[in-house]
Amino acid sequence: FWSIFFCALTIFWIFKNTLPPAWDQSYYLEGSEHLYQTLRYEGLWSFLEETTKVLGRKAPLLPISTLPLYLIFGSSHQIALLINVLFFIIFVYFYYRLAKNFVGEKIAVGAVLVTSTMPLFYGLVRNYFVEFGLMVLVTIWIYLLSKSGGLTKKNYMLGLGVVSGLGMLMKFDFFLFVAGPLAFVLFERFKKIGLVKLSKILFARSLYLAVPLILIAFPWYFRNIKTV
Numbered sequence: 001f002w003s004i005f006f007c008a009l010t011i012f013w014i015f016k017n018t019l020p021p022a023w024d025q026s027y028y029l030e031g032s033e034h035l036y037q038t039l040r041y042e043g044l045w046s047f048l049e050e051t052t053k054v055l056g057r058k059a060p061l062l063p064i065s066t067l068p069l070y071l072i073f074g075s076s077h078q079i080a081l082l083i084n085v086l087f088f089i090i091f092v093y094f095y096y097r098l099a100k101n102f103v104g105e106k107i108a109v110g111a112v113l114v115t116s117t118m119p120l121f122y123g124l125v126r127n128y129f130v131e132f133g134l135m136v137l138v139t140i141w142i143y144l145l146s147k148s149g150g151l152t153k154k155n156y157m158l159g160l161g162v163v164s165g166l167g168m169l170m171k172f173d174f175f176l177f178v179a180g181p182l183a184f185v186l187f188e189r190f191k192k193i194g195l196v197k198l199s200k201i202l203f204a205r206s207l208y209l210a211v212p213l214i215l216i217a218f219p220w221y222f223r224n225i226k227t228v
Contacts, residue, residue: 003092006116007085010125014081017126021077025128029077031055032063036070052220057227059220061169062130077128084125084132091136092116098143130171137167138177145181150189152201157208164209165216172228 021029031054039047051060066080073079092112099108115121124132141163148156167174189198221228 002113002116003089006122007088010085010088010122011082013126014078021128025077027055027058028062028128028130029080031058031060032066032070032080033075035060035063036067036075039067039071052223057224059130059169059171061166062128062133064169065133080128081126084128087133087136088116088125091139094136094140094143098139098146101143101146134167134170134174134177137163137170137174141167141178142181145178145185148185150185150192150201151205154205154208157205158212161209161212162216165213168213168217169220 020026034054035047035050038050051064054060054063062083066083069079069082073082095115096108096112099111103111124135141160144156144159144163145151147153148160151157164174164178167178186198189201193201
C-alpha cells in the first residue's frame with residue numbers, strides 16, 4: 001500500500017512540475033535523447049557504439065535504462081523521470097528482503113517507511129540523477145552478498161557479477177560503496193576457515209563474479225578509462 005501511494009504521489013509530482021531540468025540532469029537527458037534517436041534511426045550497432053561515448057567521462061547506464069520507457073511512451077523529461085519510479089519499486093523489494101533477513105518482517109517494513117520519507121531519498125526520486133539508481137544497485141548487491149553463503153554459492157556470485165557490471169556502468173565509484181560489506185564478509189570467512197581455504201574458495205568462484213562484470217562494463221571503460 002505504501003509503495004503504491006509513494007509511486008502515485010511521485011508520478012503526480014513529475015507531471016505537475018513543468019520546470020525544465022538544468023545542469024547535470026539536462027546533460028543526462030540530452031544523452032538519453034541522443035541514444036534514443038540513434039537506436040531508432042541508425043540501428044543497433046550504431047547505438048551500441050554510441051553508448052561508449054555519449055556522456056564522455058560519465059558512465060551511461062542511466063540514459064540507457066530510460067530507453068524502454070521512451071520506446072513505449074515517447075521521449076520527454078517527465079517520461080525519463082519515471083525510471084526512478086521503477087527503481088523505487090525494485091529498491092523496496094530488495095531493501096525489505098535484506099532488512100527482513102537481519103531484523104524481521106515488522107522492522108523491515110518500518111525501515112522501508114523511514115528510508116523512503118527521508119528528504120534526500122524522495123528528493124532524488126524526483127530528479128534525473130544517477131545517485132538514486134546507484135543506491136538501488138548497491139542495495140541489490142548487498143542483498144546478494146548476504147545470500148551468497150560467504151561468496152560460495154555460484155548463482156549468487158553470478159548475480160553479484162551482473163550487478164557489479166551494472167553498478168560500474170551507473171557510476172565509477174560504485175565499488176567504494178560495496179567494498180566495506182565485501183571486506184566484512186571476507187574477514188568473517190577468514191576467521192572461520194583460515195586464509196588457505198578462503199583463497200581456494202575465492203579462486204574457484206571468482207570467475208562467476210568477474211566474467212559478467214567484465215562483459216558488461218569493459219567496453220565503456222576501455223574507451224573512457226583515461227578521462228575517468
